[in-house]
Amino acid sequence: MNYKTSLMVAAVCLLSIIAAPIGGLCEPLAGPQILEQVDNNLQPGDLEMYRKIINIEPEGKKKEFVLWFLKKDRDKVVTLFVSPASEEGRATLRLGDNMWLYIPNVGKPIRITSMQSVVGGVFNNADIMRLDYSVEYDVVDLSEDQGQHLLELKAKTGAVAYDRLKMWVLKKELVPSRIDCYAATGMLIKTLHFTEVKDIGDGVVRPAVMETDSPLYKGYRSIMISANLKKRSLPDEVFTLNYLPRVKDLR
């Protein structure tokens, strides 16, 4: 292979790397690559954003929670409730599989588990303080369904909230459109629907709305809206138990 040919091959490869996630021009992406792109598109790097959670009852009654969400690396998450007043100041911390809840009146952070819910409704703690999917799941199968990638994911450990996920991924945008969450018994726990792909801040284009329903909560829906995203890197010490009561000072 002469110099010119090598240069052309290199250029084609480079183009493939840039264009592949968008157009799939050359080699199709493997499952783990798709999952990594999904993570990168949903929660790109260190960031802060706001999340509005709306629980909707069958008769239409709504209750809203607003929380401030901080993420660092792939496995550190802090959330701070800023509304309503009854929840204000509550904060949660997640470091890998470890989760804590700080309630100002109680004064000490208590350990919580991923299947509990700090807001009630269909979302549990694992949904609200979600880590990158590739941190918690391995891709066990990749297929195509309804013109989308269909990833079958299996939890890496027993400490993960859902044992298996079926994730439909939009081929162009490489963001999920739907995720079915299953327990180890094979029971469908909930379905997450992702909609409203838009710039939610700092040029990050991703689904702004995640809606969930569950066969366990027939007729009930919960919606999570993500907005006001800013890329922000904070010291590791912010993501510690001792700092949790003071995390509100960083807003």
Next chain:
Amino acid sequence: MVLRTGLLALLVVLGGTAAAGEYDFSIPQAETKPYTIGGRLEGRYIYHRLDEDSARYRLNYYRDAPGSDTHEWRALLELSGSYRQGIFQANLLTHHQFVDAYETDEWDNEIYEGYASLTPTAQLTLDAGKKQILWGKGYAWNPAGFLNRPKDPDDPALNLEGRPLLGLDLIRSFTAGRLANIGLTGLLLPVIEDWGNEDLGEEGDLNAAIKLYLLWYDTDLDFIYFDGQEQPRSFGFDFAKNLAENIEVHGELAFREDVPHVLLDAAGSVRHTREDQISWLAGVRYLNAIDTTFIVEYYHNGGGYDRSEVEDFFAYQEAAFDRWQASGDPSVMQRADQVTRPYYQQRNYGEDYGYLKISQKEPLDILYFNPWVAAVVNLQDFSFNLQPGMTWTGVTNFEFNFRVAIPVGPSNTEFGEKPDAMRPEIWVRYYF
């Protein structure tokens, strides 16, 4: 990356994926202010169905017996505020409560918290003022929480009064290895009359406490030290760990040196001794597939009284009451009231306890509704307090609570001698 993001945005725009207008994306709460102001209002009603034959009833009401029941009303206002400027932060929490009960009709106004903090870096915080301290991992008891105020495990949102202190908090995180975090908290707690810490010694005493926190192998570990002129030197340890996505285990161990101990015999003689005490607690919290949470704890109270000591304690009170009835001499009951205080001042004065709480999240698809039942069992006399209750938070910023305390046990047992035969309680909180 920029190119890809740009192309992605273009594709999204061209594709017209979004259906605008369906959701409200505005989040006005994202606008921050340097100050916060808030608070809560609470109204509480307690019905006391009294056990007129119980030891505590006789001690409380020997002169002026209320009969078979009393009513208690409480109104509470708590105001909180904070101000932040750079690395400086000031916090205030005031507590104003009016209690209207049998033989009581009074206001209680306290500053629960009032302190300033300096956080020059994420690794260092300095605190000065009155601040809440709550250490330990247990739900029902905290033997290693040497500075904790008594808490109500079945009403965790209750504010507790802080302590005047000077505090230093250091944090360090590690990205490699099994040790993820270290936190070191150092406190100096002066005794200042009419302001706080009076329970920790004489005016001018200075108490010290240190807590070293480690997150090691995904386990919370705390090593606690506490000492003061009038306080026994105390060493504590606690831990908590998630074993699975729905199981948490925790425990506490406390060793206190040379603790004053008061023992009352059946004749009413009081013996003062000093002893080393070891207390410990082990607990587990489990969440099942239908969102039922179980909390189980065992607690050994190193300063508690065994079965025969508790029997002597009640035998003396019964004898004192009989003497008062025979002689009409109030000094008999006044002395009984005085010498039994070291027992009654402890929330649970027995040696061994079990705690069980079962709560069900949103049964019958009723959102924000959490019924529960809790029981504290004295494992030496097997008397217990059964407490079913429920919480509903379906209206934004309101919290509705109801519970009934039912002490159960024969004569001469801890819960069999409680003054209430049954105590239903209802309270509503409004947050603003």
